Amino acid sequence: MNNFAFYNPTKIIFGKGQIKQLDKQIPKNAKVLITYGGGSVIKNGVMDAVKKELAKSDRAVFEFGGIEPNPKFETLMKAVLTVRGNNIDFLLAVGGGSVMDGTKFIAVASVSDEYFGKEEELLYLGFAGAQTEKILPLGTVATLPATGSEMNNGAVVTKGTDKLPFFHKEAYPQFSILDPEYTFSLPATQVANGVIDSFVHTVEQYVTYPAEGRFQDRTAEGILQTLVEIGKKTVDNPNDYDARANLVWCSTMALNGLIGSGVPQDWSVHMIGHELTALHGIDHAKTLAIVLPAMWKERKTQKKEKLIQYGERVFGIKTGTDDERVDSAIAKTEEFFHSLGVGTKLSDYGVGEKDIEPILENLKKHKMTALSEHGDVDLNVSEQVLRKAL
Amino acid sequence: MNNFAFYNPTKIIFGKGQIKQLDKQIPKNAKVLITYGGGSVIKNGVMDAVKKELAKSDRAVFEFGGIEPNPKFETLMKAVLTVRGNNIDFLLAVGGGSVMDGTKFIAVASVSDEYFGKEEELLYLGFAGAQTEKILPLGTVATLPATGSEMNNGAVVTKGTDKLPFFHKEAYPQFSILDPEYTFSLPATQVANGVIDSFVHTVEQYVTYPAEGRFQDRTAEGILQTLVEIGKKTVDNPNDYDARANLVWCSTMALNGLIGSGVPQDWSVHMIGHELTALHGIDHAKTLAIVLPAMWKERKTQKKEKLIQYGERVFGIKTGTDDERVDSAIAKTEEFFHSLGVGTKLSDYGVGEKDIEPILENLKKHKMTALSEHGDVDLNVSEQVLRKAL
Numbered sequence: 001m002n003n004f005a006f007y008n009p010t011k012i013i014f015g016k017g018q019i020k021q022l023d024k025q026i027p028k029n030a031k032v033l034i035t036y037g038g039g040s041v042i043k044n045g046v047m048d049a050v051k052k053e054l055a056k057s058d059r060a061v062f063e064f065g066g067i068e069p070n071p072k073f074e075t076l077m078k079a080v081l082t083v084r085g086n087n088i089d090f091l092l093a094v095g096g097g098s099v100m101d102g103t104k105f106i107a108v109a110s111v112s113d114e115y116f117g118k119e120e121e122l123l124y125l126g127f128a129g130a131q132t133e134k135i136l137p138l139g140t141v142a143t144l145p146a147t148g149s150e151m152n153n154g155a156v157v158t159k160g161t162d163k164l165p166f167f168h169k170e171a172y173p174q175f176s177i178l179d180p181e182y183t184f185s186l187p188a189t190q191v192a193n194g195v196i197d198s199f200v201h202t203v204e205q206y207v208t209y210p211a212e213g214r215f216q217d218r219t220a221e222g223i224l225q226t227l228v229e230i231g232k233k234t235v236d237n238p239n240d241y242d243a244r245a246n247l248v249w250c251s252t253m254a255l256n257g258l259i260g261s262g263v264p265q266d267w268s269v270h271m272i273g274h275e276l277t278a279l280h281g282i283d284h285a286k287t288l289a290i291v292l293p294a295m296w297k298e299r300k301t302q303k304k305e306k307l308i309q310y311g312e313r314v315f316g317i318k319t320g321t322d323d324e325r326v327d328s329a330i331a332k333t334e335e336f337f338h339s340l341g342v343g344t345k346l347s348d349y350g351v352g353e354k355d356i357e358p359i360l361e362n363l364k365k366h367k368m369t370a371l372s373e374h375g376d377v378d379l380n381v382s383e384q385v386l387r388k389a390l
Numbered sequence: 391m392n393n394f395a396f397y398n399p400t401k402i403i404f405g406k407g408q409i410k411q412l413d414k415q416i417p418k419n420a421k422v423l424i425t426y427g428g429g430s431v432i433k434n435g436v437m438d439a440v441k442k443e444l445a446k447s448d449r450a451v452f453e454f455g456g457i458e459p460n461p462k463f464e465t466l467m468k469a470v471l472t473v474r475g476n477n478i479d480f481l482l483a484v485g486g487g488s489v490m491d492g493t494k495f496i497a498v499a500s501v502s503d504e505y506f507g508k509e510e511e512l513l514y515l516g517f518a519g520a521q522t523e524k525i526l527p528l529g530t531v532a533t534l535p536a537t538g539s540e541m542n543n544g545a546v547v548t549k550g551t552d553k554l555p556f557f558h559k560e561a562y563p564q565f566s567i568l569d570p571e572y573t574f575s576l577p578a579t580q581v582a583n584g585v586i587d588s589f590v591h592t593v594e595q596y597v598t599y600p601a602e603g604r605f606q607d608r609t610a611e612g613i614l615q616t617l618v619e620i621g622k623k624t625v626d627n628p629n630d631y632d633a634r635a636n637l638v639w640c641s642t643m644a645l646n647g648l649i650g651s652g653v654p655q656d657w658s659v660h661m662i663g664h665e666l667t668a669l670h671g672i673d674h675a676k677t678l679a680i681v682l683p684a685m686w687k688e689r690k691t692q693k694k695e696k697l698i699q700y701g702e703r704v705f706g707i708k709t710g711t712d713d714e715r716v717d718s719a720i721a722k723t724e725e726f727f728h729s730l731g732v733g734t735k736l737s738d739y740g741v742g743e744k745d746i747e748p749i750l751e752n753l754k755k756h757k758m759t760a761l762s763e764h765g766d767v768d769l770n771v772s773e774q775v776l777r778k779a780l
Contacts, residue, residue, distance in 0.1 A: 218612025
């Protein structure tokens with residue numbers, strides 16, 4: 001097992017009707033900015049429930065809507081001006097991953113003296129993250145199980161065709177209220193995306209090479225087994241509380257730092273996927289469904305032992321030669337994605353051979369030329385992966 | 391899945407040589423009290439390493455040794471006086487569960503105005519815990535994988551023949567440094583105890599009744615499978631880093647709130663076990679090894695579905711009638727404890743039929759008359775359990 005530090009101070013408040021805990025989580029006299037997206041939280045009644053709780057104490061409540069999927073720097077900067085103009089001292093993200101991600105950026109950018117007037121530079125600090133001293137406190141009422149943003153300190157923000165990772169050591173939500181019923185009104189395609197996003201977050205921290213992280217492996221496998229068990233069920237039966245609750249909790253646990261502590265991590269699938277979203281507007285999760293099987297086909301040798309373990313423990317593949325077991329594990333993964341109604345080829349999304357070069361150029365521009373747990377996924381490997389995904 | 395809140399702000403710093411992170415974790419000008427036990431940390435060099443790190447900044451460092459296994463109220467009150475007399479503002483527990491548990495009590499008792507002069511009352515607040523406002527910050531350098539105290543807000547403190555649970559909502563260590571190498575010098579019997587303690591912590595939150603907590607079940611099973619895989623190995627080969635690292639991490643994860651969130655919990659084995667320690671001085675873990683199999687034999691009906699699931703997923707028991715599978719699961723558990731050199735009968739520890747009545751009286755005195763996930767383990771059931779353990 002590798003050395004690690006694990007720290008995650010977010011308080012999770014999980015279950016039916018837990019919005020009633022909201023009033024206790026935010027200072028009574030706070031000036032709160034509610035951030036949200038395209039308005040689905042207004043239609044499904046979540047916003048009303050949030051406002052009703054906030055009104056139980058003497059708070060000033062402001063709103064900022066319109067944070068789009070793959071939240072844009074320009075949009076978030078408008079929210080930063082709202083924060084500054086109204087002396088907001090608490091941010092409450094009500095929505096999915098993009099709203100939560102965007103709110104983390106707002107929390108850092110709006111109170112940083114160092115980056116005042118050049119907030120854009122905060123987006124190019126890479127995985128080391130912003131080191132600014134101050135950050136506004138934030139909480140979330142999460143409405144989409146997918147990104148794990150409700151219990152981590154990371155975000156992804158888009159500027160032009162740059163889809164950029166953003167971290168700050170203090171950007172953990174103070175609390176996240178996760179009511180599975182708040183996700184019942186999601187369209188099936190977004191639920192399928194959430195299942196795949198959680199699945200791929202997990203395998204990026206697990207299908208690498210053996211490192212004697214037995215708890216980490218078993219926990220990752222537990223998330224994957226659960227997603228396989230309840231994935232199609234929760235897409236097809238949105239009002240099945242238990243299936244959805246299991247998706248919500250697995251999606252949070254898939255990316256809160258726990259399963260990746262002390263073991264190698266990959267993330268090359270995500271990095272290539274980000275360019276597909278930036279250049280072709282394909283949903284984040286669908287880019288993962290495209291790139292993951294192709295990556296594994298290209299990287300069978302490097303990931304052989306863990307792919308065999310994954311096949312056996314997640315899909316029960318116990319017979320055949322090593323190569324057959326690896327192929328079976330990849331095929332079962334593709335079948336699982338297909339069962340959720342999600343295509344796993346670039347051609348399913350209108351992307352062809354001619355589009356590969358611009359993707360590689362973007363990877364180069366973003367310095368994504370030494371990806372994977374071994375740092376050996378260079379542009380040549382990425383090209384082979386994309387060709388296998390055609 | 392049941393509603394739940396999960397919150398755990400302890401920073402875990404895990405691995406070889408991580409003591410080097412200590413200086414960064416404690417304020418530079420702090421007045422630190424190092425708490426420790428019988429002195430093994432002096433013999434094995436951990437104390438020297440701790441002091442060397444603390445001396446890197448201008449801190450006043452005090453020491454309080456002699457916290458015994460099953461830490462006594464009277465001992466801890468001496469430490470409370472040391473804290474008050476020297477205006478200590480940071481507590482650093484260096485040792486195992488008893489030292490960490492005792493230090494949590496010291497952290498609360500030494501700064502409570504409400505309980506000043508009547509600190510003993512803090513011990514009789516039950517699972518609701520102390521609600522005092524102030525608590526001294528504490529950190530740990532943990533040297534024994536067993537209790538999970540390094541990443542939770544609970545403790546057990548003994549007064550006379552009362553072995554009492556103690557909680558405070560803020561009693562999480564700010565940080566815990568877990569270096570598996572610091573546990574290499576432990577005697578085999580303590581390592582075996584640690585394996586069993588971690589194992590029983592896990593099953594008390596898992597072998598109850600089905601509640602659609604799939605992540606929780608799989609994670610609990612992952613801990614149990616790992617302990618079965620590495621338990622004997624790490625007892626027999628104390629210097630095997632990876633085996634020990636897996637024990638250390640599993641033992642922390644077994645009792646940090648994660649696997650018990652949103653699912654039923656039992657704890658009746660612990661409560662009966664505590665009386666065996668209080669009255670007969672049997673090691674905590676050994677009391678669990680005695681009571682657990684007897685409890686399961688007595689409660690086969692109530693725990694049938696989970697015992698079958700446990701047998702299948704942890705020990706691979708997939709054939710036989712339901713009753714046979716339940717019996718097999720219990721037998722495999724006993725075999726596992728025996729493989730660690732630990733007896734599972736009261737008679738192994740010189741306790742007989744005549745000792746049952748005083749144990750039941752103690753349970754009654756401590757209001758432990760409605761235990762288990764169903765609240766139906768009364769004194770009659772406890773008596774049957776103890777008879778089955780003779």
